[in-house]
Amino acid sequence: MKQIASDVVIVGGGIMGSSAALFLRQRGLSVTLLERDLIGQHASGTNFGNVRRQGRPLYQLPLANRASAIWRRAKELLDTDVEYIQGGHMRVCYRDRSEMVERMESYARDAKELGLELELLSAPAIHKRFPFLGPEVLAGSYSALDGHANPRLVSPAFARAAQRLGARIEENTRIILVEKVGEDFQVLSEAGTVYTAPNVLITTGAWGNELASQFRETAPLTSFGPNMSVTEPVPYCIKPSVGVFTTEEKETVYFRQIERGNVIIGGSTRAPGFPNTCRTHVRPQNTLSQLQQIRRLAPGLGQLRLIRVWSGTEGYLPDWQPIMGPSAVAAGLYYAFGFSGAGFQIGPGVGETMAELIASGQTSIDLEPYRPSRFSPEVG
Ligand SMILES: Cc1cc2nc3c(=O)[nH]c(=O)nc-3n(C[C@H](O)[C@H](O)[C@H](O)COP(=O)(O)OP(=O)(O)OC[C@H]3O[C@@H](n4cnc5c(N)ncnc54)[C@H](O)[C@@H]3O)c2cc1C
Structure with missing residues (x-):
């Protein structure tokens, strides 16, 4: 059986997974990003393209501000024009x-x-x-200082930038099982490849529960199409x-x-x-x-x-906030999914925050409102 090892395996190549891949590489960790279909094919590539901070809950503004700073330097960071217009x-x-x-x-x-x-x-x-x-x-x-961008270009641009820094990116790779075996996770694809890493980040959007439920961390996720x-x-x-x-x-x-x-x-x-x-x-x-x-x-x-x-298929939670942060049951496992119709603007900020958390064990962003176990107190 083919085995591939890295510091972090990311499952799901929307804006959350692809931006996290870039920021993890910038912090020197080896990264494998696995996407079932094509990078940015689902919500991240089909959305409206609003890069808007106003109207978000006040407690989400630190994350949105972090993302806003990345959007404003996206062209040089990604070496691609993602048609970001700071038109207000x-x-x-x-x-x-x-x-x-x-x-x-x-x-x-x-x-x-x-x-x-x-x-x-x-x-x-x-x-x-x-x-x-x-x-x-x-x-x-x-x-x-808000604006809009072309969603079709953004996640592939993050993935390409991560790849240029050495990230391994595999499309058409569906993950069917994530298990903790000793200190490492084993992440199994439908085709039978095993990816091993001490850290796994699940950024599978509306499909977040498929892997989170393997750790009994099921969220009340529903799916809608704006x-x-x-x-x-x-x-x-x-x-x-x-x-x-x-x-x-x-x-x-x-x-x-x-x-x-x-x-x-x-x-x-x-x-x-x-x-x-x-x-x-x-x-x-x-x-x-x-x-x-x-x-x-x-x-x-x-x-x-x-x-x-x-x-496009988007995952929604009852409080309109994502599941974002470390698992309550498995050290080294992290989630960022269920962005409830508003994840495009904050996407790069989520990627940077998750990379910071995985690489350093902490982040300046308060993740309490997004705590993965908030809907399942018996787990957390
Ligand atoms: C029509 C529409 C309009 C929107 N408009 C806006 C907007 O204007 N502004 C805004 O801020 N937000 C907007 N949003 C919300 C925003 O697009 C999403 O919140 C954001 O893109 C979510 O990104 P993601 O990476 O979490 O999910 P996704 O982009 O869905 O990525 C998840 C990826 O995981 C992959 N995956 C799933 N299961 C597996 C598996 N088992 N193995 C491997 N890969 C897997 C999927 O194939 C998918 O590519 C909109 C959403 C939609 C659908």
Whole structure:
């Protein structure tokens, strides 16, 4: 039986696994990254591309700030243009949800203490500066240092950068068993190869439970597919990524324009995911509801033709926070999965944090809100 040894085996090559691989190599550890399909094929490559800090829970901002610093130097770090545009992120609320204004104001005050500067805009200011927004928009909060990037490029770019530093990357390699044997883990692929390492990081997204449950650390993970669409290209004129702040799921529409001119639209109702078949399906009624909502937010966009719709499989936890940190039962085993629809922006920060934790035994990021055993107290 073929055996391959390294300091760390990472299972799952989305943005979490591929960025962790790079940061572990930068810390001098040998790394094997194993991906069932292709690097970045699932949530990390199919997402909307929002690189947004505002709107995240305040306790997540240190992680989001860490990620933001990496996004801003992504081009030189990865030696690839991942189409990161620091065009700002605009969060708006509607006239009939005026109670949201107060929430935006108090969020802006608290976020400032944590290093996120937000500019609050009244209705006249917002319509002057962003004339494409509809008359229902009442107020907004603008984050100048947020932006958006092309998800299809990001995880492969991290993996290539890790490979240049010596990481071993294997695609089309499904892991079926992780076992601790003495001091090391044995990680078995479907094809029969055994990868051994004293440390294993599980970054298998919506499929996190398949391996975590082998250690009785099953999380209440469910799977959904957010609804995405893209329009025909029109002259490039909208730099920020824009989204609605509301308590109504169907109103949560957002969009961004890319330099080629197409407008990418996301939000409104999600569809169920089918992790067993690695599929999500776009429901026509969700696309129609998204279009209705986009006409409220930016009426001009309602004139454009959609050229494609898609979705991707994402794992969600009941508190909308990931499982992230060391296993409670096996020393050397770590998890980072279940990013609940918001892992793209924090992805590089998660990779760097997990690399720091594995290499040094500690991290400056407070991982308590993401503790793997928080849903299974009998284990932790
Ligand atoms: C449509 C959509 C829109 C989104 N929009 C945004 C957004 O705008 N901003 C934002 O911040 N977040 C967004 N998200 C969320 C974000 O994309 C995810 O949280 C993030 O990409 C999760 O990364 P990951 O590496 O944990 O998971 P994934 O990218 O799913 O990677 C996990 C990998 O593990 C592999 N794997 C699974 N099981 C095994 C196994 N047994 N052996 C080997 N490999 C295995 C899978 O093949 C997969 O490639 C969106 C998600 C979706 C689906």
